[in-house]
Amino acid sequence: MNIHTYEKAWLIAAMLLIVGFIATITYGSIGLGIAMVDDEGGSIDPNEVFDHEEFSDPGVQQVGEDEYEVYVRAQTFTFVPSPIEVPAGSEVTFHVTSPDVIHGFSVVGTNVNTMVIPGEISTMTVEFDEPGEYGLVCNEYCGPQHHEMSGQLIVTPEEEFDLTELSAEAPDEVATGEEIEVTATVTNGQLEDLDTTVTAEIGDVTLEEDVTVAGDGSEEVTFVVDSSDLGEGDHDWTVTVDDYEESGQVTVGTDESDENDDTTDTEDDNE
Amino acid sequence: MSNATTAYFEDFPEESKVIHSAFWSSFIALTIGGLFGLIQALHRTDVFRFMDSADYYTVLTAHGVLLALTFTIFFLVGLFTWATTTSLDRGMVDLRFTWGWYGLMVLGTILAAVPILAGFTDSIDMSASVLFTFYAPLEGHPLFYVGLVLFVVGSWLAGVDWFRTWWAWKQDNPDERIPLPTFMVLTTTLMWYLATLGVAIAILAFILPWTLGLVDGINPLLTRTLFWFFGHPVVYFWLLPAYMMWYIMLPKFAGGKLFSDPLARVVFVLFLILSVPTGIHHQYLDPGIAEGFKFIAMTNTMFLLLPSLLTAFTVVASMEHGARQRGGTGYLGWLKALPWRDPVFTGMSLAGLMFAAAGFSGMINAGMNINYLVHNTFWVVGHFHLTVGTAVALTFMAASYWFIPQLTGKRLWNRSVALIQVLVWFIGMTFMSNAMHRGGLFSIPRRTAEPQYEEFAFEAGVGSVAELNLQVALGGTLLFLSLVLFLANMVVTVMGDRADSGSIPANTYAGTLSGSEDAPLILDNLKLWTTIAVVLVVFAYTLPILSVIQDGGLFGYEINGFPVSIAPFLPAELPASLETVTAALPEIEVIP
Amino acid sequence: MREMRVSPEALLVAAAFIVPFAVEFRTVLSWVGIELTALETALLGLGMILALLAWAFRPADDDSEERPKRKGDGGRPNPNENRG
Numbered sequence: 001m002n003i004h005t006y007e008k009a010w011l012i013a014a015m016l017l018i019v020g021f022i023a024t025i026t027y028g029s030i031g032l033g034i035a036m037v038d039d040e041g042g043s044i045d046p047n048e049v050f051d052h053e054e055f056s057d058p059g060v061q062q063v064g065e066d067e068y069e070v071y072v073r074a075q076t077f078t079f080v081p082s083p084i085e086v087p088a089g090s091e092v093t094f095h096v097t098s099p100d101v102i103h104g105f106s107v108v109g110t111n112v113n114t115m116v117i118p119g120e121i122s123t124m125t126v127e128f129d130e131p132g133e134y135g136l137v138c139n140e141y142c143g144p145q146h147h148e149m150s151g152q153l154i155v156t157p158e159e160e161f162d163l164t165e166l167s168a169e170a171p172d173e174v175a176t177g178e179e180i181e182v183t184a185t186v187t188n189g190q191l192e193d194l195d196t197t198v199t200a201e202i203g204d205v206t207l208e209e210d211v212t213v214a215g216d217g218s219e220e221v222t223f224v225v226d227s228s229d230l231g232e233g234d235h236d237w238t239v240t241v242d243d244y245e246e247s248g249q250v251t252v253g254t255d256e257s258d259e260n261d262d263t264t265d266t267e268d269d270n271e
Numbered sequence: 272m273s274n275a276t277t278a279y280f281e282d283f284p285e286e287s288k289v290i291h292s293a294f295w296s297s298f299i300a301l302t303i304g305g306l307f308g309l310i311q312a313l314h315r316t317d318v319f320r321f322m323d324s325a326d327y328y329t330v331l332t333a334h335g336v337l338l339a340l341t342f343t344i345f346f347l348v349g350l351f352t353w354a355t356t357t358s359l360d361r362g363m364v365d366l367r368f369t370w371g372w373y374g375l376m377v378l379g380t381i382l383a384a385v386p387i388l389a390g391f392t393d394s395i396d397m398s399a400s401v402l403f404t405f406y407a408p409l410e411g412h413p414l415f416y417v418g419l420v421l422f423v424v425g426s427w428l429a430g431v432d433w434f435r436t437w438w439a440w441k442q443d444n445p446d447e448r449i450p451l452p453t454f455m456v457l458t459t460t461l462m463w464y465l466a467t468l469g470v471a472i473a474i475l476a477f478i479l480p481w482t483l484g485l486v487d488g489i490n491p492l493l494t495r496t497l498f499w500f501f502g503h504p505v506v507y508f509w510l511l512p513a514y515m516m517w518y519i520m521l522p523k524f525a526g527g528k529l530f531s532d533p534l535a536r537v538v539f540v541l542f543l544i545l546s547v548p549t550g551i552h553h554q555y556l557d558p559g560i561a562e563g564f565k566f567i568a569m570t571n572t573m574f575l576l577l578p579s580l581l582t583a584f585t586v587v588a589s590m591e592h593g594a595r596q597r598g599g600t601g602y603l604g605w606l607k608a609l610p611w612r613d614p615v616f617t618g619m620s621l622a623g624l625m626f627a628a629a630g631f632s633g634m635i636n637a638g639m640n641i642n643y644l645v646h647n648t649f650w651v652v653g654h655f656h657l658t659v660g661t662a663v664a665l666t667f668m669a670a671s672y673w674f675i676p677q678l679t680g681k682r683l684w685n686r687s688v689a690l691i692q693v694l695v696w697f698i699g700m701t702f703m704s705n706a707m708h709r710g711g712l713f714s715i716p717r718r719t720a721e722p723q724y725e726e727f728a729f730e731a732g733v734g735s736v737a738e739l740n741l742q743v744a745l746g747g748t749l750l751f752l753s754l755v756l757f758l759a760n761m762v763v764t765v766m767g768d769r770a771d772s773g774s775i776p777a778n779t780y781a782g783t784l785s786g787s788e789d790a791p792l793i794l795d796n797l798k799l800w801t802t803i804a805v806v807l808v809v810f811a812y813t814l815p816i817l818s819v820i821q822d823g824g825l826f827g828y829e830i831n832g833f834p835v836s837i838a839p840f841l842p843a844e845l846p847a848s849l850e851t852v853t854a855a856l857p858e859i860e861v862i863p
Numbered sequence: 864m865r866e867m868r869v870s871p872e873a874l875l876v877a878a879a880f881i882v883p884f885a886v887e888f889r890t891v892l893s894w895v896g897i898e899l900t901a902l903e904t905a906l907l908g909l910g911m912i913l914a915l916l917a918w919a920f921r922p923a924d925d926d927s928e929e930r931p932k933r934k935g936d937g938g939r940p941n942p943n944e945n946r947g
Contacts, residue, residue, distance in 0.1 A: 002789055007534065007584055014580040018573045025569065025638050029562075034640040036555065038562045043822040046830060076833070083726075101833050102406045102491060104647050108714040108727060111643040113556060118408065118491050118830065119823045120558035135727030139647035139716035141402055143409070143833065144325035147721040612872035621879075690872055694879040701883040709890070733893040738901050 037114045041095060041121035049073065049099035059084075062163060062190045062216075066090040074103040074116040076143050079136055082151030086128065087161035093125040104139035107153055115140060128155040163189025164196075164213075168239040168246035176232055176253040180225045184239045184246070186211060187218040196241055202250070203235035227252040278775040279353065279677040286356050289369050291678040293349030294671065296377060297342050298761060301664070304337035305754040312703070312747025315720055316740035327720035328400045329390035335403030336387065339659060340422065341380050343509040346667045348376070348429045350512045351456045353674070354519075355433045357778055358450035359440040369432055376425030383418025386411060402718065404502065405478070407494045410832025413482045416474045423467050430460035448787040449795050451532055452519055452780060458539040459511045461801050462504060462546050465808060469500025469550070482832060490827025492559045493819050499550035500812065507546045509659050511539070513666040517586045517623055520670065523781035524616040525593025525609055530585045532783040533790035538585075540794060541578040544804040545571055548811030555642045559822055564815040565639050571811065572637045579630060586623055592784065614689035618669025621697045622662050629657030632708060647718070650711020653704040661700050668757050669693055675764055677778055682770045684763040692756040695749055703746025706739040715739075868919050881911045 003011070028034045049055045058071035059081050068090055073080040075098060086092045096105045096116050103116040114122040136151035165187040174180055182202060188194040194213040199206065200223040213219045223239075232253035239246045280287040307330045313319040314327055322330075352369070356362055363369045383399075389412075390398035399411030433456050437449070449457065473494045480486045522529045529535065551568035554560055591605055599608025610616045632654040635641055645651060672689050676682055683689065713729045715722050715736070722729070729736050793799065867874070885908030889899050899907070 002785060003534070004531070004588075004785075007531065007581075007588070010584045011577075011581065014577055017580075018576050021573050021576075021634065021638065022570055025640060026566075028640050029566075036562050036565060036640060036643075037558055038565070039559050039818065039822070041558050043559065045828050047828060101408050102495070104716070106647070106714055106716065108729065110714075113643045113646050113714075115554075115556045115558065115647075117495065117558060119828055120492055122556075122558040133727070135714075135724060135729075137714065137716055137724065139714075139718075140406075141328060141331075141409075141718040144328060144400070146328070147324055147719045150724040150726055152726040607869065607873065611876045612870055617872075617876055687872075690875065694875060698879055698882045701886055705883075705886050705890070733890065733898055734901060 035125065037122050037124050041123035043119055044097055044121055046099050046118035049097060055097060060086060060163060068092045070094045072096045072105065074098045074105055074138060076100050077145040077149040079151035082136065083154050085154045085156055087158045088128050088131045088155050089158045091125055091127055093123060096122045101142050102140050103142050106137050106139045108135035108137055110134065131155045131157045164194060164242060164244060166239065166241050166244040166246055170237055170248055170250055173251045174227050176227055178227050180227050180250055182223045182237055182239060184221045185218055186213050186241050188213040188215060191215040199240045200237065202237040203230040205229065275778045277777060278680065279357065279778040280680045282778065283356050283362055285366050286352060286362055287678040289373055290349040290352050293345050293373060294674065297345035298758065300337040300341035300345065302758055304334050304342060305751055307334040309747050309751040312743055315722060316744045317723065318740065318744040324720035326391060329387065331718065332400050332402050333387050336383060339403055343659065343663060344426055347512045348426065351433055354452035354456050354515065355436050357780065358452035359436060361440055363432060364435050364439050372425045372428035372432060375428065376422050379418045379422030379425055382414050382421060386415045404498060407478055407489045407491050408830045408833050410482055413479060416479050416482065420474055423471065427464065430463060433460060451535060451787065452515065454536055455515045455539050457797060458543045459508065461797060462543045463508050465547050465804055466501050466504035469497045473497035486826050488826040488829045490823040490825065492557065492823055493827065496554065496816060496819055499553040503550040503553060504546040506658065507542050509663045511542060513663045514582060516619060516666050516670050519780040521586060521619050522589035522593055523779065524613060525590045526597040527589060527593030529781045529783045530588040530592065531785040532787045533785060533794065534581055534585055536790050536794040538578040538581050540800050543800050544807055545575045547804065548807045549575060551815060552637055555639045556646050559819060560815055567811050569637060569639045583627060612690065614686055614693050615669050615673045617690060618693035619666050621693060622665035622669065625657050625700060626662035629654055629662060645711050647716060648711035649707045649715045649717050652717045653707030653711060656700060656704050656707065665693060665696050671761065675761060676775050679765055680769045680775055681764055681767050684760050684767060688756055688760050692753050692760065695753040699746045699749025699753055702742050703750065706742035710739045874919050877915055878912050881908055881915065885911065
């Protein structure tokens with residue numbers, strides 16, 4: 001077969017181009033460590049997603065110093081949870097699966113992008129250098145409301161990030177002269193101990209208590225006020241820890257029969 | 272037979288009718304699909320919305336199926352029948368068989384189209400808004416899948432028809448080389464047989480039994496992998512007829528000869544052996560497939576650049592040869608000597624030029640980690656509107672200006688309108704695909720009715736998203752205008768009277784500068800190349816498919832179809848799912 | 864007017880080529896930090912088309928020696944050209 005000289009040159013140049021492409025991408029994978037979504041996430045029965053240890057209550061967890069795991073359910077037509085809050089400068093590993101059809105999980109303006117296939121768990125580890133707010137979008141057609149499937153990813157400055165949760169409990173009504181007990185539960189999802197102050201304002205009484213919540217643990221703090229000090233009537237109460245706040249109202253001075261039956265539970269599950 | 276003196280309809284009046292019918296089937300699909308394309312361009316950019324966004328996906332399904340499969344493959348079967356009969360200089364063995372496969376393809380199209388279009392109305396208990404890729408567990412009406420199967424079987428029988436015409440010819444011409452056009456037909460057909468195995472297994476073994484309730488479960492990753500086993504090579508099935516036109520017709524219209532017959536054969540052999548073991552490159556972002564398998568698919572894909580780069584050389588060299596035959600001179604001055612007033616030449620050249628641009632975005636797509644930036648974004652839509660939407664569609668439209676007179680004996684109604692048509696397509700596609708590519712880089716997703724979200728806004732690097740939207744709408748409108756001009760030209764042409772005998776140009780294709788006598792005999796050994804192709808497919812696919820089955824099971828998990836078509840998803844379940852969405856809203860709105 | 868430098872059809876094709884050039888030129892310029900608005904890009908494209916027209920319609924005397932044949936779009940007619 002006779003090949004024209006120019007064509008030979010072209011052929012060689014084309015081969016060099018191809019080999020060059022493969023080489024640069026291989027370098028990107030091995031040299032720079034650009035990992036791809038692969039089979040490491042394992043498989044999961046889509047019918048069991050809602051009973052799964054992690055995917056039944058998906059969210060952010062700390063697993064090591066500057067290491068976080070985020071479980072996300074992509075389902076018609078929403079992401080759970082959303083918004084997702086993660087710290088900047090940490091290694092964040094997303095685990096995403098679907099209980100129904102094929103979805104996409106794409107962090108807008110980045111190359112964080114994966115298919116979400118029922119039966120499979122997509123796992124990818126990323127690091128966000130800068131704080132900011134990103135859109136989350138499903139980029140695979142998943143049904144008639146596909147275009148409504150979006151969410152938000154908030155990257156918080158490292159020092160402002162916490163996984164603290166606060167819930168508080170207090171009676172709705174107490175008889176005059178009874179004590180009012182307000183119980184605050186502070187949960188620390190991070191691995192390091194959390195030193196903080198719980199503040200309670202009940203009517204015009206302010207109480208404070210310093211607590212240390214162990215890593216991955218929780219502490220209960222109970223504040224007690226004599227209702228006689230507050231006087232009869234409705235009184236607002238508020239419990240504060242860092243940026244979290246829970247509040248309710250207590251009524252002093254009604255009939256005594258159901259004083260302990262009604263309580264107000266509040267919970268901030270940090271979503 | 273490149274030295275004919277008569278037009279095709281004079282030599283093969285009966286074959287002309289089949290081919291003409293196939294072309295019109297193709298044009299009808301193009302018309303409906305093109306109209307739907309315009310509706311989408313205006314809807315998703317929010318320039319003009321007149322339908323519910325849920326219907327957008329029905330429009331999109333019809334657009335994809337009618338253009339990617341019906342339009343392209345009907346044109347292909349017509350073209351390949353022309354190429355086989357012309358280059359072997361003999362008719363099809365049995366025209367009843369030929370009409371038979373054509374009829375089967377029409378039937379398949381209708382069966383697939385009915386449930387898709389029924390998705391627009393609640394009064395018919397059917398829908399198949401599952402898009403062209405029909406990823407399970409999205410579920411369409413069973414008729415949709417049956418229609419697809421019949422359509423593909425029709426194309427298989429068409430392949431049988433070309434093969435047996437060639438075998439009959441070989442009996443009479445035992446020592447001759449396979450003529451180049453027939454060689455192209457046969458290698459492309461072999462590639463198609465291998466490629467369609469994937470979709471046939473996906474539908475017949477898994478999806479259809481599941482939609483009919485014969486099995487309870489499905490493995491979504493398995494059917495998706497089998498789809499892409501077919502889904503990538505199908506793009507070469509669209510593209511290779513366009514390549515054939517660029518090799519055997521474009522040099523002739525440029526006034527010269529094909530640069531090299533042997534290299535044209537090499538190119539088609541490379542497509543036969545490398546087209547199929549690449550499909551996993553559509554699954555770079557899929558969980559459940561190991562990185563190594565993705566790497567193998569990428570390597571094969573990158574080597575597929577080679578035949579396209581060779582084609583670029585040969586086509587440009589042939590055009591230059593033609594231009595110099597016409598008196599062209601200078602380094603680039605020869606370009607002026609090309610027959611730019613000829614819509615057939617100009618249309619094909621512009622299509623080839625845009626394909627070069629598509630090649631560049633394709634290289635980005637093929638890079639397995641760069642792909643993460645663009646996967647499932649508008650970028651990809653920009654890419655394939657340059658490939659199938661221009662390289663293929665514009666070449667087919669331009670070729671039609673030559674073929675319809677060949678098949679009917681009627682003169683083309685208006686050459687100036689034809690020239691304007693191909694130019695308007697070129698300009699419209701420039702606007703549209705440029706905006707699509709750019710939008711994709713900012714993560715604007717593909718396949719969505721309303722890429723406008725509550726939580727965030729896309730940020731355009733240059734200009735604004737509103738500007739990109741206008742550009743897409745403008746491009747889409749120009750493309751539709753171009754399509755109308757094309758159809759008008761075709762309709763008026765075939766409604767006209769037959770031209771005087773001898774006034775239609777002779778049915779010839781380009782001669783070669785370096786002919787088949789320079790091509791090693793081994794190139795014509797179709798068995799060898801098919802064997803290599805099969806080995807490469809086995810190598811690339813056995814392990815991934817086994818691991819997908821091992822992880823998720825052959826019949827996967829018990830999954831109910833969604834949207835269920837038999838117990839209609841629309842409208843009965845729509846309010847329910849709307850509630851789900853509204854229920855989720857407060858959660859989404861808790862934003863500091 | 865009668866003696867244009869190129870055929871009207873070739874002129875049309877050349878004008879069409881300016882569209883992708885202008886559109887992509889804007890993208891290229893943005894890489895070097897020059898950001899044109901859509902209107903500026905459109906004006907640029909229009910300017911280029913006008914320049915092309917001016918070139919095409921200008922009397923061709925000044926360089927007629929270099930271009931001995933300028934009839935239609937080429938030298939001898941192409942027997943294969945589609946006239947269907």
